[in-house]
Amino acid sequence: MSLAGFGRAELEAMLVGLRPKLHRYVARMAGSAIEGEDIVQEAVVKALAAYDGGALVERPEQWLFRIAHNAAQDHLRRRQRERLRMTEADMTEIEDISANAEVRLAAAASLRSFMQLTLAQRSAVILVDVLGLTLHETCEVTGATLAATKAALHRGRAELKALASAPADVAMPRLEPEEERRLRRYIDLFNARDFDGVRALIAEDVQxxxxxxxxxxGKKEASTYLGNYERLGDWALSLGFVEARPAILIRNPQVGGAPRGFMLIDWRGEEVVQIRDFRHAPYCIAEADVLFVPGEQG
Structure with missing residues (x-):
């Protein structure tokens, strides 16, 4: 069918509904919940542009996953060129693992674990064992043959099983003193509901x-964002890390426990020039590796 007949409103609704699943896929492909959101946004833009161009599509959901898959691959290629590192490992030993155990293992595997797989293995395991696509649907998304998909799935499952049995090595990331000082000042003003103080830290050209x-x-529009927090009472901020990156963790003090979202802050000297707030993207915090700075959990 043609997406022109599908309707833009229907396509946008499908994108909203699929966004958590698309993110779950690309975050595991990229090994980062934060980068996964960037890839999803890129895929959404490409899908809407294809709609405007009158793309012909038989199965919209598989088509959207294919766009996300290609966006993830493009992202990884860019990252490979930038960092000059991405190792491809090929497993030669294949083990026979039960299907139920494979699904549980893949769903529980960390993003770091998936980065130990090759791209083909990563795609096959995520699409089949995490998202529940059939082998034929997986071939449609990745463009690989059925034989290649079966082999990648089997080898990826074996590698995840080996990684799951390895001892965990989780060290507290390093927080530079200047970064800690600035973040703590921002958090303290926020938690004290001193939003005039927060506004004083924000640059005129803030994004x-x-x-x-x-x-x-800009600062004027950012004031609306701060005003929304000022009206709410179901939050408190703590210092922590998201994927080893210094972050502000958003928790609900009335509930406690795990954070419900996080913020990433970029600085220009003592001014805040960019805020990325993931409060309304719970699928991101669900995928990310999160650590509280000791004593910060509330």
């Missing part, structure tokens, strides 16, 4: 990305 909601430009 605010409320992930999965809106983007705001």
């Amino acid at each position: 605010v990305d409320v992930v999965n909601r809106t983007r705001l430009n």
